[in-house]
Amino acid sequence: MQKFLSHSIASCLQPLLGAACAVALTLTLGVSPAEASTKGKSSASAKSAPSKAAANAKASKSSKSAKSASAGSGSKARVSSSRAAASRSVVSSRGKGKAAVAAKRSVVRLPAEPARQSFGQLYGLHDTQDPLSLKSSVAYVLDQDTNEVLISKNSQAVLPIASITKLMTAVVVSESQQSLQEVLTISQDDVDTEKGSSSRLQVGSQLTRGEMLHLALMSSENRAANALGRHHPGGLSSFVAAMNSKARQLGMHDTRYVEPTGLSSQNQSSAQDLATLVKAAYNFPLIRELSTSPEYQVSVGQRQLNYHTTNRLVLNPNWDIGLQKTGYISEAGQCLVMQAQLAGRKLILVLLDSAGKYSRIGDAERIRQWLMSSDVVSMGSSGRRLGVLNTPVGAPVVQSAVR
Numbered sequence: 594m595q596k597f598l599s600h601s602i603a604s605c606l607q608p609l610l611g612a613a614c615a616v617a618l619t620l621t622l623g624v625s626p627a628e629a630s631t632k633g634k635s636s637a638s639a640k641s642a643p644s645k646a647a648a649n650a651k652a653s654k655s656s657k658s659a660k661s662a663s664a665g666s667g668s669k670a671r672v673s674s675s676r677a678a679a680s681r682s683v684v685s686s687r688g689k690g691k692a693a694v695a696a697k698r699s700v701v702r703l704p705a706e707p708a709r710q711s712f713g714q715l716y717g718l719h720d721t722q723d724p725l726s727l728k729s730s731v732a733y734v735l736d737q738d739t740n741e742v743l744i745s746k747n748s749q750a751v752l753p754i755a756s757i758t759k760l761m762t763a764v765v766v767s768e769s770q771q772s773l774q775e776v777l778t779i780s781q782d783d784v785d786t787e788k789g790s791s792s793r794l795q796v797g798s799q800l801t802r803g804e805m806l807h808l809a810l811m812s813s814e815n816r817a818a819n820a821l822g823r824h825h826p827g828g829l830s831s832f833v834a835a836m837n838s839k840a841r842q843l844g845m846h847d848t849r850y851v852e853p854t855g856l857s858s859q860n861q862s863s864a865q866d867l868a869t870l871v872k873a874a875y876n877f878p879l880i881r882e883l884s885t886s887p888e889y890q891v892s893v894g895q896r897q898l899n900y901h902t903t904n905r906l907v908l909n910p911n912w913d914i915g916l917q918k919t920g921y922i923s924e925a926g927q928c929l930v931m932q933a934q935l936a937g938r939k940l941i942l943v944l945l946d947s948a949g950k951y952s953r954i955g956d957a958e959r960i961r962q963w964l965m966s967s968d969v970v971s972m973g974s975s976g977r978r979l980g981v982l983n984t985p986v987g988a989p990v991v992q993s994a995v996r
Contacts, residue, residue: 711926712752712858713946721747725959728952730926731945733864734960736938737872743940744960748864751847752945755920755928756813757867758855760874763810763884765835766802766821767877773803777824783816787856788922792816798893808891810884812900813919815854822853829853843869858924864943867930871941874916875932881916904929906957915939919953927953936964 711730713719718730723746731752734744742748779798794800794816800808805821808814825832829852836850845866851859862870874880887908888901903919906912913934920928926946933940942960947953 709923711946711948712924713747713750713926714948716750718747718750718946719948725956725963727944727947727956727959728949729944729947729956731864731943732956732960733868733941733943735868735941735943737875737932737941738939743964745864748943749847750945751861751863753858753922753925754855754860754862754867754945755922755925756815756855757862757870757918757920757928757930758850758853758860759809759813759818759920760870760880760884760918760930761836761839761850762818762821762853763806763880764870764874764877765825765832765839766806767879768839769825769835771802771825773801773806775802775824776800777802777805777820779816779820780823782823782829783819785815785854785856787852790815790856793898794893800891800893804891806879807883807886807889808900810880810918811886811889811902813903814900815856818854819852840866840870843873845869855920855925856922858922864945867943867945868941871916871930871932871943881932884916884918885914904931906931906954911961929953929957931957935961940964 713730721730723732725744727746730747731750732744732746733742733748735742776799779794779796779800781796783794784796785792792815794808794814800817802821802824805814805817809818809821819829822832823829825835832853833850836853837848840848840850845862848862848866848870849859851857885907886902888899890897890899892898902908904914904917907914907917914931915934916932918930926948927944927950928947929942929944931942933942942957944953944956947956949955
């Protein structure tokens with residue numbers, strides 16, 4: 594009986610109160626709207642005609658108010674729905690913000706990997722003191738004409754020499770007398786797998802041997818240097834053998850090469866040997882010209898590539914540089930060799946394992962200023978002795994070279 598009354602009441606009130614109220618009521622009474630409507634109709638058909646008429650009359654009288662109530666209820670429902678959506682959006686936005694903050698807070702920052710020490714640092718060569726406070730652990734200055742040593746700091750230590758290697762590469766290329774106009778092609782074999790260094794000379798790029806040599810000496814272009822060795826008669830292994838043969842011929846007994854670029858830390862030498870190499874390379878006018886070139890442009894396919902010197906002292910009017918080469922890998926530190934006119938004399942400067950990006954330039958300037966200072970007695974070619982800064986050579990030869 595109770596269930597029957599529930600169905601009837603829900604059916605009667607649905608047109609009067611609207612869908613929303615009817616749903617609420619049926620939920621309260623434990624019956625669905627569809628069930629209430631169906632059962633309400635069945636109950637009404639069992640009644641007499643007058644009852645139907647009375648019900649219809651009441652329904653008719655209440656039609657306008659029911660429609661009004663239904664419209665109002667729908668409007669309220671839409672507003673309520675909009676507010677609910679906005680609320681969900683805000684909650685969602687706040688949730689995302691909190692999640693983002695949480696994500697930021699949850700990022701674990703690993704400590705930066707410490708810079709790899711050079712061989713010179715590992716063997717304590719930087720502990721050697723000198724009056725000029727040089728940042729290079731190895732320094733050597735030699736009079737090109739008289740072989741007089743002006744500065745010697747750890748000059749016998751055998752260390753990686755990085756791209757100073759390319760000076761010997763240039764000597765071997767020059768002595769091979771191969772055509773400088775021959776076009777060479779960069780291949781996958783020239784890509785650096787030792788250090789992963791980049792290059793603008795993509796695989797397939799073509800330049801003449803002369804252009805490759807120019808870029809190798811002036812801009813220390815590694816792929817160009819490797820291509821020069823690879824196109825040597827007999828290939829790369831034959832070229833490296835020629836480099837080591839030339840070193841022995843020059844009396845560079847602390848020097849060893851394993852490839853023509855300097856990317857390998859197994860390319861090693863001493864400052865004294867490198868001074869010998871600079872003196873030999875200076876005899877080639879082409880090496881002097883290309884190594885001191887400030888900039889150069891090459892055409893690679895449809896592209897024009899501009900290259901610049903790696904030694905900014907070339908652009909400095911205070912310096913008269915006849916030949917130069919820079920080098921760097923982490924095992925070697927910053928390196929620099931030069932032939933220059935200083936204090937009225939032709940001098941050869943070798944700086945190895947300098948700590949800091951610009952320290953080799955700073956050391957070269959300190960040496961130049963010392964040579965030009967009033968504390969140094971210099972009469973140039975008159976034969977009078979130039980003051981000598983000679984630090985104790987007590988540093989060990991850190992690794993024997995293969996002779």
